[in-house]
Amino acid sequence: MPEALLKQLGEVFEDALVSCEEALGEITIEIGKDDLLSVMTRLRDHDDLAFEQLIDLTVVDYLTYGQDEWATTEATSSGFSRGQESSQQQRQVWQRERFAVVYHLLSISRNQRLRVKCFVKENRTTIPSVISIWASANWYEREAFDLFGILFTGHPDLRRIMTDYGFVGHPFRKDFPLIGNVELRFDAKQNRCVYEPVSIEPRVLVPRVIRKQKDETIYVAAPEGGSKDA
Template sequence: MSEALVKQLGEIFEDSLVACEKAHGEVTIEVSKDDLLEICRTLHNHDELAFEQLIDVTVVDYLTYGQDEWATTEATGAGFSRGREDYHPVKQTWQRERFAVVYHLLSIAHNRRLRVKCFLKENRPTLPSVLDIWASANWYEREAFDLFGILFAGHPDLRRIMTDYGFVGHPFRKDFPLIGNVELRFDAKQNRCVYEPVSIEPRVLVPRVIRKHKDETVYVAAPEQGGRDG
């Protein structure tokens, strides 16, 4: 089914797609910012495609791609690669735009799914809203704006939806501090909630590896700060 969809998309859109590939049993197409609305309308309205539902809108921030301690080309889901004696982290450099907005589509008529990916630059990342095509985009685009700072031109009510109205920054961006910038508490004397500078200190989240050479046993301990004894 995936191969048939790839062929069908190629015939319908021809050179309009930046990329079209199959991975993990699903198809992903990449489109340019300028072609997004036209391609989305076709995906929704074309009888042979009929992607009637927008399941979700997600965002990927590639700011630290290849720099994380766990992000290596040799890592697997079978265990902690850091515990191996021959572990050598592989640093990669991201060469493309920082953000990718991903639309997850479902065709009930044809029982298949599709991902639509569109890359955006870091400076004022803006896309046209697809709200007129899929009504469910309303809250999804607000979430993407709130958590990642993606702007959707033409959205009638682009307000924060997850964080407070006075919140500063976008908490799902890779450069946003894990401990936040401010903390909120209720002040009994003032009888209201007040914002104050963060009082906690950053903690180490990556487990500490302790190697015991006898019997080649490897132990993975909890983080040094704020973790349980490992």
Template sequence: MALFNYKIRLTAPTLSHVKFNSMSTSFQQENLAKALYSVLADKLSSLQAQNGELTIVVHADDICTVSETLRDNPVLGFDTLIDLCGIDYSTYGDTLSAKNSLRGKRFAAIYHLLSVNLNHRLRVRVLAENNDIPVIDSVTEIWPAANWFEREAFDLYGIVFSGHPDLRRILTDYGFIGNPFRKDFPLTGYVEMRYDAEQKRVIYQPVSIEPREITPHVIREEHYGDSES
């Protein structure tokens, strides 16, 4: 698998400012990267490739325009949305490996695209501007498969997809409180469920597990793999 990196200086007017760092670059992916830069240069916050995967970062206001271009442009032809998920970047940046471009924005939606005819793939990252109420435009009119994917991200992360035709929970039950994939959601949850023999139905009750604080173990890159002497 080809390993290469692209970095775009957004103030640059020409493709010559795309920086290549590669040992062996996939010809197909290099052409795709050039096509993306040529077609979407003014809409890209960044374009990177690592471990054989291309990723572009797009501003939340541009996601629908960019998505239509990605689907309809004959050189790109991304006719299929394979997956869409949410990410909570809370505490991201506490390690040295954090990218500065991602610090400060808490929530993002990640789109995995496929061109069946051209046989290439792309990852699109969109960062929500508001950390308290994250809002990103829905792409259901562009890729209908986004319907349930966006509902999952809404349910698990609380990301509101503006323009979605039926934005409601899909994995948790109707009375669920909070968004379970957010990093500040307690591991025990807020309530627990059990069957009540007297009422002959399932009921909720306060969590009986003692809460505890879990501190993540962080391995910083400059010491990774070092053996203790």
């Protein structure tokens, strides 16, 4: 199945595909922003493809791609093996655009799925809306705009959908603080809700796990900097 779809995609789109690859039984194609609408329309309408449904749309922020949360030579940087072996990996530097808009398509008639990836620049986060192709993109694109700041040109009602009225910033961006910028409380004297600068102390929330074998005891360092036996 994946091999047949790979062949069909190559024959139909040829040079329009930036990349086309199969991994773990799933196919991902990358296309340029200028070709988005034409490629998506053919993916829906071509008899051999027939991707009738857009089942999901999301965004990936590659701002900190390849960077470790903790600066330590005693813990690996990723996966469940983190902290068991010394990390010899060098930090990777992301060389491409910061954001990728990702579309997940489903063909009911052909019983096949496809992931489509399209990159947008950080200083120009605009991309055409696909509402005219799949109406289900409406709320997905509003969510992507709200949480990542992606502007979908041609969207009929591009408003925030997840955050509060007057919210500043896009909370799913990697450079947005986890504790936020403001906090909300009810002021009894004013008899209304008021916004104030956030009072939570910022800290790294990813656990720092450092396991050392000593008399068959494993020591795990907690995020606060303390340690405990595991």
